Amino acid sequence: MDAQRESAADLSEGGLIGAVRRAGRAAVVSLRGELHVAQREELESAVAELQREGTLHIVLDLAALDFIGSAGLGALVSLQKSARSAGGSVRIAAARPTIVSLMSLTRLDHLIPLHATIAEAENAI
């Protein structure tokens, strides 16, 4: 990965997106709080903006994400499909045990790789 890092930008006060760190053709998007149907558009818009800027690979940092429902899972599935169609990828990093378990239960860990740390996810790109 490109060693240059842009400074983190706080995209929305109190929203789902905590910060976005861009690095070449990849970006780390930190989510916080809860991902329900109401937050889906915010996530999809943020990722779409990154893709328009040329970002192919997205690492979703879930360290601060407390909860995700099936609508949120659907959003992640759609993001992966969209990324792959453009030659990119979505990876998940630092998810809490409850969310790791959820991803395994739904077998979505077969679709979206999970990594223990952001660095591990970035190195896998």
Place this chain on the structure above:
Amino acid sequence: MRVPVDFGIRDSDLKQMVVSSDLRSVKASEERIIADLVENQYDEESVFAIKLALEEALTNGVKHGNGNDPSKRITVRFYVDARRVIICVRDEGPGFRPDLVPDPTADENLERPNGRGIMLMHAYMTRVSYNDSGNEVWMLKENLPRI
């Protein structure tokens, strides 16, 4: 709309909320139940599980049962103590056949954006049962002590 006999409580033990089919109203009902879980000292993992199953049941009732029609009601009945949580969600729709919902974990269904709610309810709750019409679901979560 009677509580299943083997859930171990009486109908009169249940609290009830009737909410309109909009996100804000159902969210408030969810928060009411979560507050009881916290008061009864359910651990983080259990709260996550119950919250997830409840959200799926409410979303299905609002979206599929009531067609997102805010004039239609969702009836939520619930009971919480230290040993178990019992939740009933009933919508005003015609019902459906839960046994006909495709397995979302099958390879051919993994990339579908929807269809995981019922599977998650079964996975995270101890018991899930629907009435004959399919517009009412009862869920039980036993709070078993951790060894």
